[in-house]
Amino acid sequence: MGKTSKVVICGMKGVGKTAILEQLIYGNVNMKSSFYPTIEDIYVANIETDRGTKERVCFYDTAGLEPPLTGELKGPPQSPTMQLTANQVLQRHYLGFAEGFVMVYDTTKPESLDVLMYLKKDIDRNKDKKEVVMLVIGNRTGPDDINSLENTCSKASNWCAREKVRHFEVSAMDRPSLYEPFIFMTSKLNPVQNKTAFPQLSTLSKLTQKNNRSDAM
DSSP states (O other): OOSEEEEEEEEBTTSSHHHHHHHHHHOOOOTTOOOOOOSEEEEEEEEEOTTSOEEEEEEEEEOOBOOOEETTEESSOSSTTOOOOGGGSOOHHHHHHOSEEEEEEETTOHHHHHHHHHHHHHHHHHSTTOOOEEEEEEEOOSOOOHHHHHHHHHHHHHHHHHHTOEEEEEOTTOGGGGHHHHHHHHHHHSOOOOOTHHHHHHHHHHHHHHHHHHHHO
């Protein structure tokens, strides 16, 4: 382990962001668990990568966002320049230091996916041209109309494909379902280092040592 990666967990209020982190790190969430609305909490954990190594990640659990309104209707705005209120956008300081964003929606609440569409545009506009890792998690919070659930997940999958963002469906009640997205995120934040320069340095060192021995003779 070397650096500590900084990842922001964000999305609409009440979609299970805190439950996902609590279950992933501590495994202590069940159907009777309840959480107060988050202002900001920080979790630090050692998360496995797809190479089997573990890396330290600092997760910032953020306050849930309000769903934007367009007139009397919920959903994506007709104008991308629509002004949002402070409780409908991610606080600016997260955009300055975050290396990764986990955007969470509730598969039973279509409006929570609309929030992510606003959210990603806002992040893209304000992340200072730096490269960040993003992924989208659909949290299955309970039984609902199967057609509505499938429509929301299908819409999310299509949107993620267009945006070139990985999409995962999980349940905060099912800890193993959380492993894949966070292993993916941690692996992307900690890629294998390019070691091509090291053999060259080693060869140069050996040549120098050989020349020194020749000069000594």
